[in-house]
Amino acid sequence: MHIVYPTSVSALLFAVGVYGVLARRNAILLLMSVELMLNAVNLNLVAFDVWWRDRLHGGQVLTLFTIVIAAAEVGLGLAIILLVYRNRSSVEVDRLRALGEDGTGAGAPDAARPPAPARDERDPSDRETAGRGNAGADAGRGDAGRETEEAAP
Amino acid sequence: MTGQDAVFLLLGAVAVGSGALCVTTRQIVHAALWLVVSFGALAGGYLVLTAEFVAWVQVLIYVGAVVVLLLFGIMLTRAPIGADADLDSGNRWIALGVALATAALLVTVMVLGFGGAHRPVDAGGGSADQLGASVFRTWVLPFEVLSVLLLASLVGAIVLSRSDIGARSDDGNGAEEGEG
Known part of the structure; x- marks a missing residue:
C-alpha cells in the first residue's frame, strides 16, 4: 500500500471542504463542508495509524474520538442554526450581519432602514468626532446615535 | 500498484x-x-x-x-x-482559488514527503477487540472526558432548542427578544 494515495485523497477532500465552507451561503451546507474536512482528517489519521502499525492504535482511537466530537458538533451546530432561523427567518450566513462592523443587521427583522455607509468611507477626523457618541451607540442606543453620526459631516 | x-x-x-x-x-x-x-x-x-x-x-x-x-x-x-x-x-471564485491552492500545497507536500513509500498492510490491526483493548487500557481517560463532552453538548443543544426557557426576567428583556 502506498501511503501517498490515502494522504492525497485526504488532501483533496480537505480542499473540497475548504471550497464548500468558503463558497456556500446556507449554514447547513457549511456544516456539511465542515464534516467533509473532518473526514479528510480522519482518513489521514487512519492511514498513518495503519502505516506505522501503531501498537496502541492511537490514530484509529483518535479517529473514533473525532467522529464523536463531530457528531456533538453537528448537534450543537444544528441547534444554533435552528435558533438563528427562529429569530431571523434566514440561515444565509451572508445576511447575518448584526455583529458586523457597520451594524446594519440586514438579517434582522428591523432591517427596514437604509444601510449605513461603511466606516472606512469617512476621513479620520470624522471618526474622532464619531468616537464620542459611539460608546453609547454600541451599548444599544442604536439608531439615534448612528443617525447623528451620519449627519455630522 | x-x-x-x-x-x-x-x-x-x-x-x-x-x-x-x-x-x-x-x-x-x-x-x-x-x-x-x-x-x-x-x-x-x-x-x-x-x-x-x-x-x-x-x-x-x-x-x-x-x-x-x-x-x-x-x-x-x-x-x-x-x-x-x-x-x-459571491466569493465563489476566490473560494475556488483558495481550495485549489490548498489542494496543490497539501498534495505536493505529501508526494514530496512520502512519494515512493510502500509497505504491505496486513489485516487484523483494526478489529473491534484490538481497538476496544486500546480504548479501555491506554486511552480510557480521553474516553471518559469525551463522554463528559457529549453530555455537555447534549445539555447545550437541549437548552438552545427549548423555547420556553430563556434569560431570567430580572436581568433585562433577553427572553422576549429570544422569542421574537
Missing part, C-alpha cells in the same frame, strides 16, 4: 467526486445525499486500510446519524426543495 491501491484509489475518487458534487450542487437535499455517497466511499476506504471498526462506526454515525440530523435541519429551516441558485455566495 497493487490491487489494494487500485481499489482504494477508486473509492477515493468516488469520495472526492461526490464531495465535490456535494459542495457544488444547486439542490440542498441532493447535497446531503451526495454526502452519504462520500461518507460511504470513505468507509470503504477504511475497510481497504484494514480499519474495520472505524469503517463501521463511520457508517453508523456519519451515514446513519449525522446525515439524518442534517436532513432534519434542512427540513426544519424550510429550505427550498427544488433547485436554488442562491446557495453560493
Whole structure:
C-alpha cells in the first residue's frame, strides 16, 4: 500500500471542504463542508495509524474520538442554526450581519432602514468626532446615535 | 500498484467526486445525499486500510446519524426543495482559488514527503477487540472526558432548542427578544 494515495485523497477532500465552507451561503451546507474536512482528517489519521502499525492504535482511537466530537458538533451546530432561523427567518450566513462592523443587521427583522455607509468611507477626523457618541451607540442606543453620526459631516 | 491501491484509489475518487458534487450542487437535499455517497466511499476506504471498526462506526454515525440530523435541519429551516441558485455566495471564485491552492500545497507536500513509500498492510490491526483493548487500557481517560463532552453538548443543544426557557426576567428583556 502506498501511503501517498490515502494522504492525497485526504488532501483533496480537505480542499473540497475548504471550497464548500468558503463558497456556500446556507449554514447547513457549511456544516456539511465542515464534516467533509473532518473526514479528510480522519482518513489521514487512519492511514498513518495503519502505516506505522501503531501498537496502541492511537490514530484509529483518535479517529473514533473525532467522529464523536463531530457528531456533538453537528448537534450543537444544528441547534444554533435552528435558533438563528427562529429569530431571523434566514440561515444565509451572508445576511447575518448584526455583529458586523457597520451594524446594519440586514438579517434582522428591523432591517427596514437604509444601510449605513461603511466606516472606512469617512476621513479620520470624522471618526474622532464619531468616537464620542459611539460608546453609547454600541451599548444599544442604536439608531439615534448612528443617525447623528451620519449627519455630522 | 497493487490491487489494494487500485481499489482504494477508486473509492477515493468516488469520495472526492461526490464531495465535490456535494459542495457544488444547486439542490440542498441532493447535497446531503451526495454526502452519504462520500461518507460511504470513505468507509470503504477504511475497510481497504484494514480499519474495520472505524469503517463501521463511520457508517453508523456519519451515514446513519449525522446525515439524518442534517436532513432534519434542512427540513426544519424550510429550505427550498427544488433547485436554488442562491446557495453560493459571491466569493465563489476566490473560494475556488483558495481550495485549489490548498489542494496543490497539501498534495505536493505529501508526494514530496512520502512519494515512493510502500509497505504491505496486513489485516487484523483494526478489529473491534484490538481497538476496544486500546480504548479501555491506554486511552480510557480521553474516553471518559469525551463522554463528559457529549453530555455537555447534549445539555447545550437541549437548552438552545427549548423555547420556553430563556434569560431570567430580572436581568433585562433577553427572553422576549429570544422569542421574537
